[in-house]
Amino acid sequence: MISLPKYLSQLISKGALKTMPALLEKIQVTPERNKDWDYTSPSAIKIYNMTKKSGSFGFPTCQELANAVVANIEPENPAIEKIELKQAGQGDPSKAGFFLNITLKNEFIENEVMKLLKVQHLSVEEEEKKERQRVVVDFSSPNIAKNMHVGHLRSTIQGDSICRVLEFMGYDVLRTNHLGDWGTQFGMLIAELDDKFPDLINQDVDLGDLQVFYKSARKRFDTDDEFKKRSQENVVKLQSGDEHCMVSWKFLCDISRLEFQKIYERLDIKIEERGESFYNPLLKPLVEELEARGFTKDDKGAKCIFIPKQKVPLMVQKSDGGFNYDTTDIAALRYRIEEQKGDWLIYITDSGQELHFKLLFEGGKLIGIYDPAKTRIDHMGFGLVLQESEEEVKQEDSKEEEKKGEEKKGGEKKKKIEKMKSRDGDTVKLQSLLDEAKARALKIFTERLHEQDANHEESKGQQSKVQVQESDLEQTAEILGISSIKYYDLKQNRIQNYVFSFDKMLDPKGNTGVYLQYAYVRVLSIMRKANYSPEQLEEILQNERFVITHKRERELALSLLRLPEQIDLTLSELQVNRITELLYEIAVKISEFYSECKVIGSPEEKSRILLLEATRKTMKQVFTLLGMQTIERI
Numbered sequence: 001m002i003s004l005p006k007y008l009s010q011l012i013s014k015g016a017l018k019t020m021p022a023l024l025e026k027i028q029v030t031p032e033r034n035k036d037w038d039y040t041s042p043s044a045i046k047i048y049n050m051t052k053k054s055g056s057f058g059f060p061t062c063q064e065l066a067n068a069v070v071a072n073i074e075p076e077n078p079a080i081e082k083i084e085l086k087q088a089g090q091g092d093p094s095k096a097g098f099f100l101n102i103t104l105k106n107e108f109i110e111n112e113v114m115k116l117l118k119v120q121h122l123s124v125e126e127e128e129k130k131e132r133q134r135v136v137v138d139f140s141s142p143n144i145a146k147n148m149h150v151g152h153l154r155s156t157i158q159g160d161s162i163c164r165v166l167e168f169m170g171y172d173v174l175r176t177n178h179l180g181d182w183g184t185q186f187g188m189l190i191a192e193l194d195d196k197f198p199d200l201i202n203q204d205v206d207l208g209d210l211q212v213f214y215k216s217a218r219k220r221f222d223t224d225d226e227f228k229k230r231s232q233e234n235v236v237k238l239q240s241g242d243e244h245c246m247v248s249w250k251f252l253c254d255i256s257r258l259e260f261q262k263i264y265e266r267l268d269i270k271i272e273e274r275g276e277s278f279y280n281p282l283l284k285p286l287v288e289e290l291e292a293r294g295f296t297k298d299d300k301g302a303k304c305i306f307i308p309k310q311k312v313p314l315m316v317q318k319s320d321g322g323f324n325y326d327t328t329d330i331a332a333l334r335y336r337i338e339e340q341k342g343d344w345l346i347y348i349t350d351s352g353q354e355l356h357f358k359l360l361f362e363g364g365k366l367i368g369i370y371d372p373a374k375t376r377i378d379h380m381g382f383g384l385v386l387q388e389s390e391e392e393v394k395q396e397d398s399k400e401e402e403k404k405g406e407e408k409k410g411g412e413k414k415k416k417i418e419k420m421k422s423r424d425g426d427t428v429k430l431q432s433l434l435d436e437a438k439a440r441a442l443k444i445f446t447e448r449l450h451e452q453d454a455n456h457e458e459s460k461g462q463q464s465k466v467q468v469q470e471s472d473l474e475q476t477a478e479i480l481g482i483s484s485i486k487y488y489d490l491k492q493n494r495i496q497n498y499v500f501s502f503d504k505m506l507d508p509k510g511n512t513g514v515y516l517q518y519a520y521v522r523v524l525s526i527m528r529k530a531n532y533s534p535e536q537l538e539e540i541l542q543n544e545r546f547v548i549t550h551k552r553e554r555e556l557a558l559s560l561l562r563l564p565e566q567i568d569l570t571l572s573e574l575q576v577n578r579i580t581e582l583l584y585e586i587a588v589k590i591s592e593f594y595s596e597c598k599v600i601g602s603p604e605e606k607s608r609i610l611l612l613e614a615t616r617k618t619m620k621q622v623f624t625l626l627g628m629q630t631i632e633r634i
């Protein structure tokens with residue numbers, strides 16, 4: 001597939017270069033939706049302003065310049081039907097800027113759709129492929145002995161989708177789980193383990209809820225001096241590789257790992273573990289080196305790297321001699337650049353860690369391990385997941401609360417928007433969140449089945465069709481529930497906070513996973529009704545052609561061809577919502593197409609089946625890029 005803006009930009013740039021041989025810049029082209037033309041280029045204004053300054057090209061007005069560019073565009077090019085000049089704003093045309101509005105040839109759109117149909121798998125053009133580029137994507141990264149919380153869920157969903165898009169573009173992607181599997185918290189966990197299960201290896205140990213275990217250790221650490229001392233000793237022992245401590249540590253990691261793995265399986269996530277502990281052996285020599293090279297300063301006994309213009313330093317060694325999150329991240333940064341040879345590093349966490357990463361990247365430059373000219377590094381930060389809850393309020397509090405601007409008062413109860421947590425104030429358990437999504441999806445889906453069934457009986461007077469197998473229902477509900485959670489997250493502008501709402505996520509009529517799954521199923525069901533065997537479909541594909549006869553066919557086809565440009569945007573902005581936007585656009589175009597274009601039994605049947613097949617293929621690819629499994633029938 002080709003990116004149409006890029007392709008058109010090349011065509012127009014060639015024309016512009018003929019008009020002005022000294023032109024250095026490429027002409028930008030962007031898509032336009034719901035207009036009489038398909039793409040637009042505001043560059044005529046830009047070039048004109050550039051040339052006016054140098055006074056070298058002799059076009060007295062932007063209009064004349066734009067006309068000359070248009071006249072110089074290859075007349076035999078296969079894509080452009082017409083280019084119209086459109087004045088920017090009203091007023092005197094001799095002083096105004098002009099846009100170039102581009103309409104594509106129907107034949108070109110038809111050919112591109114046919115190309116899409118003929119390849120086995122959608123992929124990008126060879127020259128667009130980024131095979132030699134390696135990207136290290138650090139995502140998910142939960143912490144051992146703690147629950148994976150909704151922040152980790154966001155990182156997991158967003159990270160997986162970005163990896164899928166990068167892989168589609170041919171990048172060599174290292175999906176990296178920077179697991180929080182090291183650090184001082186293990187001192188107390190090991191002490192707690194020693195007390196509760198003194199004979200760990202020979203005992204049959206069931207820790208139960210790891211979060212509860214963690215809390216009880218924490219409580220003892222805060223209140224019991226003997227326990228605290230033992231915990232601190234354990235940290236030192238663990239760091240120096242003490243055998244007993246290592247066994248306990250590994251035991252704890254394994255339990256957490258199993259829990260995380262269950263979530264990854266349900267979410268269909270592939271990720272490789274390279275936790276913090278991996279970098280442990282590198283930390284001491286790293287700090288010694290930084291000290292020897294004069295990068296560290298003593299700050300109340302701690303060793304720090306101060307970065308110009310930043311108030312907070314990176315702390316590489318605490319006053320008690322221990323290393324921390326910063327030290328590990330510097331070691332990991334170096335490892336990813338120097339050992340893993342990453343050309344591009346992406347870190348996906350909530351925006352609360354923005355400062356940490358800013359310091360890390362600046363620090364990396366300062367100490368000479370990161371050169372922005374050679375490596376692209378992004379922190380892909382995201383907003384919080386919030387929840388809306390209703391809360392009884394005492395009248396006298398309400399004024400105060402309202403001032404904060406977070407809450408809306410409503411009689412005795414008020415709505416409160418806050419960080420997502422469970423009823424007892426803990427982090428929400430992801431498994432139960434996924435279970436609830438599934439249960440709700442099951443309800444919605446069963447209702448839909450009954451609705452369909454009722455319609456069916458009315459129209460045909462036939463027997464009940466609701467005979468879907470129990471196991472199929474379960475599976476469908478799981479797919480609907482999980483893909484809707486994913487879609488709702490991915491469609492957000494990642495930087496903003498969002499309110500988690502099952503009702504909104506699963507609304508069959510909104511811009512939701514459920515709506516899109518239904519749209520997809522509808523395409524499949526029309527194809528099924530048309531009742532072509534695979535061989536017949538193949539024959540149509542080989543011998544027939546998609547021909548545009550209706551506005552709605554053209555619009556749908558053009559949306560399908562927009563995948564590459566949305567991918568480009570996704571990767572430059574690191575916003576997956578560029579892809580969800582496209583999926584929604586396709587779904588809307590399909591329903592417009594259905595309402596105005598008959599498929600089965602129409603003279604255009606074969607051409608329209610080809611369009612639907614191209615739609616099915618593109619949608620399936622887009623679902624895959626978003627990490628959403630699909631249902632095939634209702």
Ligand SMILES: NC(=[NH2+])NCCC[C@H](N)C(=O)O
Binds near residue numbers: 138142329347
């Ligand atoms: N290289 C990194 N710092 N990656 C992100 C780690 C996220 C961390 N474990 C947390 O839960 O907040």
